[in-house]
Amino acid sequence: IFAAVEMAPRDPILGLNEAFNADTRAEKVNLGVGVYYDDNGKIPLLGAVRAAEKTRLEAMPPRGYQPIEGAATYNTAVQNLLLGKDSQLIANGQVVTIEALGGTGALKVGADYLKRLQPGATVYISDPSWENHRALFESAGFPVETYPYYDAATRGVNFEGMKAKLNSLPAGSIIILHACCHNPTGADLSDAQWNDVVDACRSRGLIPFLDMAYQGFADGIEADAVAVRAFSASGLQFFVSSSFSKSFSLYGERVGALSIITAAKEESARVLSQVKRVIRTNYSNPPIHGGAVVAAVLNSPELRQQWEDELAGMRDRIRDMRTSLVEQLKAAGVAQDFSFVIKQRGMFSYTGLTAAQVEQLKTDFGIYAVSTGRICLAALNTKNIGYVAKAIAAVVK
Ligand code: PLP
Numbered sequence: 001i002f003a004a005v006e007m008a009p010r011d012p013i014l015g016l017n018e019a020f021n022a023d024t025r026a027e028k029v030n031l032g033v034g035v036y037y038d039d040n041g042k043i044p045l046l047g048a049v050r051a052a053e054k055t056r057l058e059a060m061p062p063r064g065y066q067p068i069e070g071a072a073t074y075n076t077a078v079q080n081l082l083l084g085k086d087s088q089l090i091a092n093g094q095v096v097t098i099e100a101l102g103g104t105g106a107l108k109v110g111a112d113y114l115k116r117l118q119p120g121a122t123v124y125i126s127d128p129s130w131e132n133h134r135a136l137f138e139s140a141g142f143p144v145e146t147y148p149y150y151d152a153a154t155r156g157v158n159f160e161g162m163k164a165k166l167n168s169l170p171a172g173s174i175i176i177l178h179a180c181c182h183n184p185t186g187a188d189l190s191d192a193q194w195n196d197v198v199d200a201c202r203s204r205g206l207i208p209f210l211d212m213a214y215q216g217f218a219d220g221i222e223a224d225a226v227a228v229r230a231f232s233a234s235g236l237q238f239f240v241s242s243s244f245s246k247s248f249s250l251y252g253e254r255v256g257a258l259s260i261i262t263a264a265k266e267e268s269a270r271v272l273s274q275v276k277r278v279i280r281t282n283y284s285n286p287p288i289h290g291g292a293v294v295a296a297v298l299n300s301p302e303l304r305q306q307w308e309d310e311l312a313g314m315r316d317r318i319r320d321m322r323t324s325l326v327e328q329l330k331a332a333g334v335a336q337d338f339s340f341v342i343k344q345r346g347m348f349s350y351t352g353l354t355a356a357q358v359e360q361l362k363t364d365f366g367i368y369a370v371s372t373g374r375i376c377l378a379a380l381n382t383k384n385i386g387y388v389a390k391a392i393a394a395v396v397k
C-alpha cells in the first residue's frame, strides 16, 4: 500500500531545523524558526511558569478528561487577555472560547468549523503570510488566495492595495489577519488602518479571523490587542486564534485557544455546541498541563505581574538586538540602510536578503534563515550578533 507514496516537501521553516542540527560547525546560528532564545542561546523557562508548575506538581492533581472545550478558568483568562477584563462582550456571553493545541490547533478547529458554516467561501491570507495559514485552510477544504500586504519598496504595508482588495471581495469571504507582529514581515497596520479594515469587513460582509500568536511582543499585552479591540467595538462577529507558545515560552506544551465572537448569548451556546463537535472528532479534549499553567499564571495577580515583567524582558531584548544589528552592519561596512529593522515589530525581520544570499549565509557561515530573507531576531545574542553582522556584510557586498 505504500509503494507509490511520494516524499512530501519539508515545512520551509521547521525543515531548516533538521539541516541546522546536522551542521557540525561550532559557530552555526539558526535564524530560521520563530523561537525566542535568551542571551545564552537557550529557550527560557519563565519564572512565573516555574512557580505555577511547582505548585501543580506539589498538588499532584488527578488526570481525568478535561471538558471538550477545556478548562473554564483558562478560557476566561484568555478572553480577558484578548478583550480586556471589563469587556461588555464577555459580560454579555457573546464570546465562545475553547482551549486548543497551540495557535495551530486553534486555526485548525476554526478552519474546520468555518468549512461547515461557509462551505463555499474563499479564504484570503496576506501576501506574504505564515505558510501554514495556506496549508491549514487548504487542508480544511478551502481555496486560499491572497490580499496585497507587504510593500518591498517602503518595507511597510501596501495599505491602499490591501484595502482595495478587501473592498472588492464577495460577502462571506474569510480574511485571515495577523493581529500584531506580522509573520514574516514585521510590518503591522496602524490603529487608523485597523479601523479601515473593520469598516471594509462590515461593508462587504467579510468574516474576519485574527491570528494572535505574539501578543506582548510588540508593545505589551494591552497595546498589542488593538486590532482585536477594534473588531470587538465594531459589533461584528469574528474569530480569534491565540497562541501562548511564544509569550509563555511553552512551545512544546501546545497551549492556544480559539475565540469566536457571536451576536448574542443564545447564539454562543449553539456555536459552542458545533465547535465541540469539531473537537470531538479531532482530539476529543485538550491536554491539561499547559493550559493549567497558563491559567494559574494569568489568574494570580503576583504571577501575572511576574509574567508581564518577563515578557517585557523578552520584548526589550529583541529590540536591543534590532538596534545592535543595525549598528553592527554599519560598523561592518554595509552601505545599505538597514534602519528599517528597528521599525519592524515582533520576532522577525524581512531583511530583503535574496534566496541566493540566504544560501550563501548557510554554505559559507553556517547561518540558517528562511529563503524569503526572513530572520528571527530572537535567535541573536550578544555573543553571535557580531559574527552574523559580518556574515551578512559579506553576502550583501
Ligand atoms: N500563527 C502565526 C502567525 C505564527 O507565527 C505561529 C507560530 O508558531 C502560529 C500561528 C502557531 O502557533 P503555535 O506554535 O502555538 O501552534
Ligand code: TYF
Pocket (backbone or CB within 6 Å): 011, 013, 014, 032, 033, 034, 035, 130, 132, 183
Ligand atoms: O514562523 C515560525 O517560525 C513560527 C514557528 O509549521 C513555526 O511560527 C513555523 C512553522 C510551522 C510551525 C511553527
